[in-house]
Amino acid sequence: MATLFTYCVQHDIGAAPNPFWGVCTLVICKPVIRRAAVVGDWIVGTGSKNSSIGDMSGKVVYAMKVTKKMEMQEYDAFTKRHLPAKIPSWYSHDVRLRLGDSVYDFSYDPPKIVRSVHNEKNRRKDLSGKYALLSKHFWYFGDKAPLLPDDLQEIVKQGPGHRSRANDPFIERFLKWLYGLKLEPNGLHGKPQRNLFVR
Secondary structure, eight states, X not given: OOOEEEEEOSOOSSSSSBOOTTOEEEOSXXXXXXXXXXTXXXXXXXXXXXXXXXXXXXXXXXXXXXXXXXXXXXXXXXXXXXXXXXXXXXXXXXXXXXXXXXXXXTTSSSOEEOSSSOOXXXXXXXXXXXXXXXXXXXXXXXXXOOBOOGGGGGGOOOSSSOBOGGGGGGHHHHHHHHHHTOOOSSEESSOOSOOTTOO
């Protein structure tokens, strides 16, 4: 049976997860989930009580079914060949290009950090995750995050860490609710809750 991982998205800026360019990716932050999750598992980020747009607790920021898992070094090569828009372009006028999550260039040893939303203070945590999770079957809600029904509120994880096996009794119910929204997958149904580049 697939595992349902849930965690709190403390800062929904569009980088972790990165829902742009037709593939939702989780490559920076959440190292334990990135190591543990396998193809077929579900990753669900719920809202923070302290979101920049107010209390988003109990709401689903995004849901992705893992359709590909690769080592971060492989992801670096993959984005260079197939998904260059995921490589941060810090001075771009397109905010989505600034938020790229392929932030480690493995043609250097140790990997060089591309100018991005992360820097040296994030290196150890990011690289400890070892893997990039990719999805071509996802829903990103951002600032339009729908509220989970009462009988699914137990999957919500506030604060650090995540839930996984404790969610086993809820996975079928959650998927029934998610598909019952009747929204097209692989699209953006909202915007990131915080625009990092507006002061």
